[in-house]
Amino acid sequence: MKEKIFVFGASGHAKVVIDVIEQQGVYDIAFLADDDPALKGTHIYGYPVIGGKADLLASGIKRGIVAIGSNKARSSVAAWLSGNGCELVSAIHPSAQLARGVTIGNGTVVMAGAVINSDTSIGFDVIVNTRASIDHDCIIGSGVHIAPGVTLCGTVAVGAGSFVCAGSTIIPNLTIGSNVTVGAGSTVIRDVPDKVTVVGSPAKVVKKF
Template sequence: MLLYGASGHAKVIISCLQGNQTDVEAIFDDDVRKKELLNVPVIGPYRADYETNNQLIIAIGDNAIRCRLAQRISHAYGVSVHPSAQIDPGVKLGEGCVVLHGSILQVDTLIGNHVIINTGASVDHDCMVGNFVHIAPGAVLCGGIRVDVGALIGAGAVICPNLAIGKWAVVGAGSVVTRPVPDYAVVVGNPARIIKNNKLL
């Protein structure tokens, strides 16, 4: 496997891949000062001609950056699922996804491309999780939830059943979402309320 991005998130993905006895051969990173991460060589900016038979995972936690890179890069993408994650056989998982340690994906849930299901997160039955979403550590999605492209569900947040979270929305860490969240909204608290719009794009 190849990674793009030599960050803390990449360390977790290396650990995830090692859990499946999958080696990371090299990491691309635009910061040429970086030379290695957890004994994996960091080899500079992405090169389309490098080991084209080896799959790539974009190991960058920021959803907007991950999205921009994926639109630019046509490498074959891999997937990494840690052996401690529990995924129902009915779950569909898109390319470039990582499903990290101890997370749970329940029956009839659909996960898009380049999604991060982070450590200990739980996504229950019949959820639809769009491309470039990040479900942060310990977050809980109840059943029947739709999360649109690029949204961040913060660490430890809880989303009540059958709600929609709009595209590029942000749910603050520890928040409890009891109503639908509009596109680009940043919501925090219990019950979660809008505090501003996400201007990242």
């Protein structure tokens, strides 16, 4: 019998995560949890939304995955779950390609068609979204979202909590700081410091936090 797990989150992103889990075929989904009280008692693809954090703890199921697109919200829930005795699992779509030497942290989801090349390290609670391409020897920090169609060339480091938006490209041997947003369609050709937003081709800083 497959292990039963929870999915925390009941939004559009959760629909994609549910599909990844089903396609992977390692776990059975017992239920969804979400702190939005309006969602309690509803269903997504036949799976019940049982309620929020208190309901999850009362269920007795201690392993699952956080299906929230927002880095800040996802990391907050993941930390709360860890602090309350729960363990996160990873989910990898069978159409994703992982080369030798790739490591994947707990709580990470790798979506359909993603490519992760040799000796790349993916941290905890990361989203590698649909058809993203991550080349060799990259280091992706925890809580990062690599959006659909992103290209990371070889030996790129992305700091914790950063969001690399859809269709952007980062050339080889660069470091992207923590809590950075790389705007959709941008081309990054130089290192990016912490806590900024960069956009354009070539990408330039447009906001500092």
